[in-house]
Amino acid sequence: MSGLKWQGWLVGLVVLAGLLVFAPLGLYVWASGEPGAAPPRAAVEDVRVTGCRIDPASRRVVATVQAAGRPQGLGAYVVTVEFRERADAVPGDRAAQALVRLPGVAPAAVEHAEAVGPVWPPSTPPWCGVAAAEFRPTPG
Template identity: 65%
Template structure:
């Protein structure tokens, strides 16, 4: 056989070996990527944003958050310049803890966001909520 024919076989085998090594790696990286973010809702369960304003002194966004029900809540509040997120846009977020919520009595807190640019109206919403049940008191009662 000629040298040119052997070089063709060699190139073909190298391409096949590269596919066998790198294709599974590429599939693994692709499959383990972050899931697409879901758009947050203004109310998540028994937690809702009651207000969204800009503090005049600090120019930071302040969101009023209210929780009803029972238990303790950790709420992720999201701040954007419009209600619908744009493609690939990351939003500012803040965590708020609302402990000891009892039935029939709503508890309120405020989430402090980033410094907001002038002449832009902020949008505040609940991105995620985690609730833990109130622990029973020892000794009954």
């Protein structure tokens, strides 16, 4: 009879140890958000360069940037545009960059802005691309 008593205690201790190990893990998963909720997408996925040209008067490169609104609400984008001679980045080379701000982008809206780059050498076609982007929701 005393063997059964020890087995009961052993089962109880194993169950208690399991609760101590797995309960915090379950609480962490439960508190981390909705199951299956996707992490917010990167702002760089919402923006793109739709045009890259040399302004004939100033000889500066001008990139047209497009930003799509997010379903979360009104917000502003700050986009870093890069200007290079080739689409492939050359290791060690520093590309010219410019910041462009797109304020008040509404959900489901598409806004455009222009980033002005450096004076560009004649007969060299420029490449313009998005180097980085940041989205900040508008409070309110």
